[in-house]
Amino acid sequence: MADDNKLVAEPRDSFGKGAARKIRAAGKIPAVIYGHGTDPQHVTLPGHQVGLILRKANQVLDLDISGKSQLALVKDVQKDPVRQIIEHLDLIVVRKGEKVTVDVPVHVEGESAAGTTAAQDANTLSLEAEATHIPERVIVVIEGLEAGTQIFAKDLTLPEGSTLISDPDTLVINVTAEAEQDLGETETAEEATAEAEGAAAEGEAEAPADADAAE
Numbered sequence: 001m002a003d004d005n006k007l008v009a010e011p012r013d014s015f016g017k018g019a020a021r022k023i024r025a026a027g028k029i030p031a032v033i034y035g036h037g038t039d040p041q042h043v044t045l046p047g048h049q050v051g052l053i054l055r056k057a058n059q060v061l062d063l064d065i066s067g068k069s070q071l072a073l074v075k076d077v078q079k080d081p082v083r084q085i086i087e088h089l090d091l092i093v094v095r096k097g098e099k100v101t102v103d104v105p106v107h108v109e110g111e112s113a114a115g116t117t118a119a120q121d122a123n124t125l126s127l128e129a130e131a132t133h134i135p136e137r138v139i140v141v142i143e144g145l146e147a148g149t150q151i152f153a154k155d156l157t158l159p160e161g162s163t164l165i166s167d168p169d170t171l172v173i174n175v176t177a178e179a180e181q182d183l184g185e186t187e188t189a190e191e192a193t194a195e196a197e198g199a200a201a202e203g204e205a206e207a208p209a210d211a212d213a214a215e
Contacts, residue, residue: 009043031089094131110143135159
């Protein structure tokens with residue numbers, strides 16, 4: 001866990017939309033901490049620092065709450081749907097050595113063989129890892145893979161200390177030949193052209209009848 005994740009959390013006893021607006025106007029973020037059978041703690045966090053930390057997923061914050069240290073995993077981030085400003089955080093109490101289940105991003109490295117396309121079917125995988133050693137990503141290397149290759153969750157090398165929770169048969173990468181895709185697109189284009197030409201021909205055939213009716 002990075003030292004940058006150390007924050008001073010100010011306890012708060014004012015709630016509601018009005019109080020939350022005042023907190024955000026002051027450049028801070030309201031949050032609630034819960035878990036391990038403890039009563040929920042309502043705190044205020046420094047907005048700018050939190051924004052920088054949350055550029056990465058599954059962050060564990062080292063909070064200083066009235067002089068006491070508390071580790072908390074970011075469980076939910078609520079944002080304004082238009083401005084994308086962080087409005088509220090839900091945090092879960094965690095302890096060193098404790099295992100947690102998190103969704104970790106899948107990162108693809110390399111290029112598949114020439115003439116192929118690699119489609120990524122799973123963007124995240126659920127893993128169990130130590131709360132203070134949550135991996136930033138799961139790496140899958142596709143360099144030189146040929147058409148027909150499929151990579152499943154069970155085929156991946158997971159970060160040290162992590163255990164796969166997702167279905168082992170989850171399809172992560174599917175490599176196909178570009179020629180197959182191009183052929184399908186060509187056939188679709190040809191069908192559309194044929195339909196357009198057929199419609200035009202029908203219009204021309206109907207035109208004289210319309211002219212006679214007008215006379």
